[in-house]
Amino acid sequence: MAERRMISKSLLMDNKFLSLSNDTKALYIYLLSFADDDGIVKRSMMIDSVLRVDDENYSALEKNGLIIPDHNDQIKVITDWNSLQSIRKDIYRQTTYLEVRSQLFMRTDYSYTKDPNDKNVFSSADDWIKNGRPKDITDFKPLIQQHLNDRNGIRNDDRNGVRNLSIDQYSLDQRSIDQDSTAQQRAEKGNKDQHRATTTQQRSSNGGMGEILLSDHRSTSTKYNNATTENGVNSGEDNGVNQDAENNFKLDPERTQEIASLFDSLNQSFDVNLSVDDERLRMLFDNLLNQYKIGYIENGLIELSESAGSQNKGNVKSLVVNHLSETVKSLLTN
Incomplete structure (x- = not known):
């Protein structure tokens, strides 16, 4: 504190x-x-x-x-x-009273309420915090409507195939929402990219033709980080980390927030300051988010830190890469 x-x-x-x-x-x-x-x-x-x-x-x-x-x-x-209060993201530590926080909702003046039916509620407190606690939201109306839809059991993707909108997409420094990014279009794009990669041909040094064969195990998830690129990924899998993902793939803003939140949880749990740019950890979190809800992964990080004791940065990264997947799985089966 x-x-x-x-x-x-x-x-x-x-x-x-x-x-x-x-x-x-x-x-x-x-x-x-x-x-x-x-x-x-x-x-x-x-x-x-x-x-x-x-x-x-x-x-x-x-x-x-x-x-x-x-x-x-x-x-x-x-x-x-x-x-x-204004608390910098790099020093913020989430409450230990997570059950209490889960009952709270955010009003447009950024105050808490326990009344989900308050007309000024735009998000649950947990979701707002997961999205980086933005205080520069310029248009609350879409978020209030989404909150009402969620309360009534109507999700954006159920109604029109468009993915749910994250809070930070209405912040001052964010671009407008791309309504054309439907699940079907993302799947089609992934299939086309995979087909193009597996049929690429490369000339050998002696002038002959050699076909580049890529693994069929590459990640097709587009719910990752933001629209940036990743390079230098090794092939193969290592304890839940898909190491053969295609270079230069496009990342999704919604997954950006989820992975950034997991880095925050990791740093808070182990009292370290590992960068969100760490490619191997990003790949691990992306793979786990394809399998588990973010809350389960955060609980896994807490459990892993409590069982590991004091670790330096290098050991923390190795520990998380090698054991987080099995820790999350064990929590769900216990």
Whole structure:
């Protein structure tokens, strides 16, 4: 947990805050200071005794909408956490209270709510955080509509064959959504690329013709990272990593966010700073995302880190490459 938190003048001037008693104001500031990077904090006997506060003070904060209670009365969520705090991606650590966070939703002012039917909700908190916690979204309407569709059991790809839209695609620095990228078109493109690669001919040094035979095991997934290229991949497979993927393949923005999120989880779990540009780990995560939901892989990283103990960067990479796949599989079978 961070040693410093921000307290803005806008908070101190807010009527919801000013209407509180002085001891309740002090309690709120203490909760801000001790909350984790997702704005979730556990009630502390130490704080209660130092400030001489009780249930009435917590109830006052809840009544004014400054905190959200959990069914576990000891856990509190700072409602306006994301507007009050700015935490860099490279130092952000997700909460340990994942079950609490899974019940939260994001409003268009980036505050939390537990009401999924709030007209201003545009995403679950988990999805917003997975997509990098963007605060520069310029058009919430499509995201609000997608949230409503998901709540009603209607997915974008069920309605018109278009993949679901990720939050960051409505950010200020993102391009507009490519509505032509349907699952069928991606499959057809993959088949054409594979056919073209397997029939490519190359002249040998003595002037003869030699046919280049490529493995049929190359990855056909387009849900990867962003539209960049990968080079220098070795052939063969290594503990779930498809090493024979075609060079220079096009990467998908939705998969970009998933893999970036997994790198964040890896770095947080092992307390390292491995780069998202690490090709071997990217290939591993892409392969696993074709088989498992991202939450299962994140749990696998946590389990692997807890069983491994202290590791340096090189050992962490080797450990993850060689054992993450089997760890995820074992978690699902236990």
